[in-house]
Amino acid sequence: MITRFLTDVRVKFNPFSPRSKSARLFLSLMPPSARSNGMKIESQMLPRHSKEPAFLGLKFKDGKEMKLDLDKMRITEVMEEVDRHSRQLARKEELLGN
Known part of the structure; x- marks a missing residue:
């Protein structure tokens, strides 16, 4: 997964819910140096009996924001969405010569 443009x-997720697996896996895919490289990561744990759906909000360097409902998405679908926009940003960066 391309994370350098995030x-x-x-x-936000309930760590005890099986439907929150995508949220837990997404957080595990973040590189250890992400925070030191300037990425802001906020995670909110919901109570055990919470019925609120898992949520992922992303902001990219170009200002685009993504809001994903993780209860309905698998981790592969989440990675595809993030990588799709990251590849577009990488292409723009390459064409500009930065």
Whole structure:
């Protein structure tokens, strides 16, 4: 997963719910140096009996924001969405010569 174009990651999930697996896996895919490289990562744990759906909010360097409902998405679908926009940003960066 291409994470170098992410600036802000917000995750809200119930760690005890099986439907929150995508949220837990997404957080595990973040590189250890993400925070030191300037990425803001916020995670909110919901109570055990919470019925609120898992949520992922992303912000990219170009200002685009993504809001994903993780209860309905598998981790592969989440990675595809993030990588799709990251590849577009990488292409733009390459064409500009930065």
